[in-house]
Amino acid sequence: MTTRMEGLDTLLAAPHDGTFGEMTPPIYQSSLFGFASYAEFEDRMAGRSDRPLYSRVQNPTVSAFEQMIARLEATEAAVGFASGMAAVAATLFALVKPGDRIACITHVYPDSYRLMERMLRPWGIEITYHPPEQFERESDLLAGARLAYLESPNSMMMEVMDLQVVAGHARRHGALTVFDNSWATPALLNPVALGIDLVIHSASKYISGHSDTVAGVVAGPAELIGRLRDLTLPLLGAKLAPFEAWLLLRGLRTLETRMRQHGGTADLFVDRLATRPEVTRVRSPGADAAPGLRGRSGLLSVELSENISIPHFADALRLFRLGVSWGGFESLAVPAAITLKQAGEQNAPQRFGVPPRLVRLSLGLESAEDLWKDFVQALEVAKN
Numbered sequence: 484m485t486t487r488m489e490g491l492d493t494l495l496a497a498p499h500d501g502t503f504g505e506m507t508p509p510i511y512q513s514s515l516f517g518f519a520s521y522a523e524f525e526d527r528m529a530g531r532s533d534r535p536l537y538s539r540v541q542n543p544t545v546s547a548f549e550q551m552i553a554r555l556e557a558t559e560a561a562v563g564f565a566s567g568m569a570a571v572a573a574t575l576f577a578l579v580k581p582g583d584r585i586a587c588i589t590h591v592y593p594d595s596y597r598l599m600e601r602m603l604r605p606w607g608i609e610i611t612y613h614p615p616e617q618f619e620r621e622s623d624l625l626a627g628a629r630l631a632y633l634e635s636p637n638s639m640m641m642e643v644m645d646l647q648v649v650a651g652h653a654r655r656h657g658a659l660t661v662f663d664n665s666w667a668t669p670a671l672l673n674p675v676a677l678g679i680d681l682v683i684h685s686a687s688k689y690i691s692g693h694s695d696t697v698a699g700v701v702a703g704p705a706e707l708i709g710r711l712r713d714l715t716l717p718l719l720g721a722k723l724a725p726f727e728a729w730l731l732l733r734g735l736r737t738l739e740t741r742m743r744q745h746g747g748t749a750d751l752f753v754d755r756l757a758t759r760p761e762v763t764r765v766r767s768p769g770a771d772a773a774p775g776l777r778g779r780s781g782l783l784s785v786e787l788s789e790n791i792s793i794p795h796f797a798d799a800l801r802l803f804r805l806g807v808s809w810g811g812f813e814s815l816a817v818p819a820a821i822t823l824k825q826a827g828e829q830n831a832p833q834r835f836g837v838p839p840r841l842v843r844l845s846l847g848l849e850s851a852e853d854l855w856k857d858f859v860q861a862l863e864v865a866k867n
């Protein structure tokens with residue numbers, strides 16, 4: 484395993500140092516790359532060189548992003564995809580086959596849940612769902628499982644797990660561990676250092692940070708990433724585009740700085756939320772919540788008391804916008820009551836136990852004091 488020697492800020496600020504001394508990499512907006520000779524072409528096709536060939540499988544701007552992610556996650560390799568879901572799908576389709584079982588975290592990202600239920604299960608893959616404490620406590624839960632699919636904190640509920648313990652159980656049973664690290668980013672958590680095999684990011688969230696692109700990436704050992712490069716990257720074809728990779732490299736420059744700001748605002752909210760009688764529960768894991776977790780991100784959930792009208796609260800928010808996704812500069816709120824009413828999903832086990840009075844907040848880069856004022860005035864308006 485490779486370890487990261489330099490501080491994250493230093494790594495993110497390192498200039499590209501290209502041919503002309505350019506500080507940022509060029510966008511190689513070319514679908515294909517030509518060869519100067521028969522021998523050079525033959526070497527590439529025989530796998531003796533790794534020159535770019537065709538942008539569905541390899542592009543220099545995309546490679547620069549992939550190498551940066553591999554370094555940030557302190558692992559050997561990474562591969563970019565057109566979206567976080569393309570990254571999830573490409574990982575699962577490359578690693579599981581009919582008859583296999585996936586042990587999946589409850590309250591997994593809803594589209595990851597739909598991928599499992601609507602595509603993988605009909606193809607003969609078994610999926611079982613378990614809360615974090617079951618993954619930790621039952622050392623034989625992963626016996627016979629091909630893969631554990633994990634999030635910590637998980638979507639909406641923000642439940643955390645001890646990754647080192649779960650990765651240890653998985654290793655003993657020969658199960659792979661796949662971890663969605665979109666919430667924490669490498670700024671707050673390095674799952675590979677805790678024994679996780681593959682790390683997935685929806686790069687649309689904090690890695691981009693600017694709400695201007697949809698992208699995904701998977702990082703891990705060269706052997707496993709090689710399987711994705713060999714199978715699902717070229718054959719499903721959901722590649723990352725050079726311009727998107729360039730936007731992500733640009734976003735990454737400020738990742739640590741942005742995460743410090745998001746985390747500081749979340750700390751302020753957590754302190755003050757504790758003083759508000761209208762807030763019955765705060766779900767915002769911080770540095771002490773799970774081994775290896777170094778702080779809060781800006782994504783947290785609160786539960787509001789019965790005397791608050793959630794529709795009125797949502798409509799009274801001024802700085803917080805209503806909308807899905809998260810991780811950008813703008814603050815967002817998502818009432819769980821709305822997502823629980825999503826068409827056809829009322830009975831999905833994925834939804835069980837999500838409190839209807841839960842509201843997820845993505846704290847953006849606005850002034851923390853302004854955001855807090857907005858939150859409090861909306862509570863006052865919504866009191867009945």
Ligand SMILES: *Cc1c(COP(=O)(O)O)cnc(C)c1O
Nearest residue numbers: 566567568592663665685687698
């Ligand atoms: C958004 C998200 C995804 C999916 O990513 P896209 O880039 O939207 O395809 C996966 N996992 C988590 C935790 C997410 O929040």
